Amino acid sequence: MTDVLIIGGGIAGISAAAALSPHCDVTLLEAEDHLGYHATGRSAAVFLQDYGNTVVRALNMASLPSLQALTGVLSQKSFLLLGRPEERDDFLRDAAALGVSETSVDTARAMVPILNPGTCAYAAVRHDIWDLDTDLLLQTFLRAARDGGAILRTGVRVKKVARHKGRWQVSDGVRQFGADVLINAAGAWADAVAIQSGVAPVGLQPLRRSMARIAAPAGLDVNSWPMMDGVGDRWYAKPDAGALLVSPGDADPMPPQDAWADDMVLAEGLARYEEMVTTPVTRPLASWAGLRTFAPDQALVIGRDPTLPQFFWLAGQGGYGFQTCVAAAALTAALITGHTPDLDASCVAAVSPARFVT
Numbered sequence: 205m206t207d208v209l210i211i212g213g214g215i216a217g218i219s220a221a222a223a224l225s226p227h228c229d230v231t232l233l234e235a236e237d238h239l240g241y242h243a244t245g246r247s248a249a250v251f252l253q254d255y256g257n258t259v260v261r262a263l264n265m266a267s268l269p270s271l272q273a274l275t276g277v278l279s280q281k282s283f284l285l286l287g288r289p290e291e292r293d294d295f296l297r298d299a300a301a302l303g304v305s306e307t308s309v310d311t312a313r314a315m316v317p318i319l320n321p322g323t324c325a326y327a328a329v330r331h332d333i334w335d336l337d338t339d340l341l342l343q344t345f346l347r348a349a350r351d352g353g354a355i356l357r358t359g360v361r362v363k364k365v366a367r368h369k370g371r372w373q374v375s376d377g378v379r380q381f382g383a384d385v386l387i388n389a390a391g392a393w394a395d396a397v398a399i400q401s402g403v404a405p406v407g408l409q410p411l412r413r414s415m416a417r418i419a420a421p422a423g424l425d426v427n428s429w430p431m432m433d434g435v436g437d438r439w440y441a442k443p444d445a446g447a448l449l450v451s452p453g454d455a456d457p458m459p460p461q462d463a464w465a466d467d468m469v470l471a472e473g474l475a476r477y478e479e480m481v482t483t484p485v486t487r488p489l490a491s492w493a494g495l496r497t498f499a500p501d502q503a504l505v506i507g508r509d510p511t512l513p514q515f516f517w518l519a520g521q522g523g524y525g526f527q528t529c530v531a532a533a534a535l536t537a538a539l540i541t542g543h544t545p546d547l548d549a550s551c552v553a554a555v556s557p558a559r560f561v562t
């Protein structure tokens with residue numbers, strides 16, 4: 205059996221461990237004391253099938269049936285795009301991209317009574333997006349990985365990666381791990397792991413995205429409210445267990461790190477949301493940020509490195525790591541075990557790291 209070592213215990217690494225463990229000896233190494241500590245633990249937990257470029261959408265759609273088959277992982281929601289009076293052109297562009305249909309502001313206000321008729325000039329809606337129970341999904345993959353025999357190690361920060369007699373030798377400075385194939389699922393650190401492993405980076409860029417949790421406006425029951433999105437991703441909000449998550453939609457380039465929310469960025473984003481509603485924003489109950497890590501063309505990077513095939517990329521999940529995870533993990537397993545991928549060949553080529561070789 206092929207020995208596979210996965211670096212990174214986020215949704216990417218854990219879903220790959222689940223997909224591979226029936227076929228390979230899998231060990232997953234996570235630097236932090238808890239799995240899912242970085243981007244994976246900080247998401248907005250939404251599945252929006254028309255979010256991302258063409259390749260990302262293909263992965264979304266390929267993941268959807270399996271996610272739907274997992275009881276309780278997806279629950280249907282509505283989605284409202286909202287535009288200000290001066291944003292007509294951008295509103296129409298975003299509406300087309302997100303697959304939403306224009307509706308009246310009155311209809312939108314029937315869904316979200318606090319919308320401000322003075323600033324909400326345009327509204328568009330769709331009723332087929334999903335809330336994603338990220339904890340349940342993660343636990344489902346973890347159970348599958350363990351049932352398949354995968355070994356999951358936390359508190360192991362890979363510091364040295366070397367090749368010896370055709371195998372990988374990986375160490376955190378204390379412990380040694382060997383493998384035939386190394387999977388780089390290190391999120392914001394994936395380029396750094398590649399460099400450590402003697403492989404050229406692909407140009408991944410972590411972008412910070414912040415989030416605040418605020419009390420339900422005016423004590424209203426917000427649970428049935430749709431996800432709301434400001435034109436141009438200038439803010440978005442969604443109900444979250446009786447409260448409201450509001451994001452400034454920020455995308456600030458950052459080095460790989462344990463990201464935190466910048467107070468000013470958060471305040472400006474909350475102000476953009478507040479303009480669109482009739483209730484004042486109260487002091488956040490909590491705030492956080494995470495890094496969404498993108499390849500230069502915003503598609504995921506999945507496949508064997510063209511210069512060193514034993515080095516496998518599973519990176520560049522951007523803002524779509526959950527909604528693409530089933531298809532990304534299945535592709536990883538197919539390419540490593542030598543099976544024909546379910547995805548069509550053009551999609552496999554579009555995510556391959558070979559696309560960065562000039």
Ligand SMILES: Cc1cc2nc3c(=O)[nH]c(=O)nc-3n(C[C@H](O)[C@H](O)[C@H](O)COP(=O)(O)OP(=O)(O)OC[C@H]3O[C@@H](n4cnc5c(N)ncnc54)[C@H](O)[C@@H]3O)c2cc1C
Binds near residue numbers: 213
């Ligand atoms: C605010 C926000 C909202 C989001 N909303 C959504 C959403 O609604 N829907 C959606 O699908 N996606 C969303 N995303 C994106 C999604 O969260 C990410 O795409 C996904 O979590 C990335 O998973 P990952 O496993 O690649 O990275 P991570 O979760 O960051 O995991 C990588 C892991 O690798 C580990 N690691 C790195 N280097 C080493 C090393 N040397 N040794 C050992 N371990 C190492 C890190 O410690 C880390 O835990 C959102 C992201 C953010 C930040």
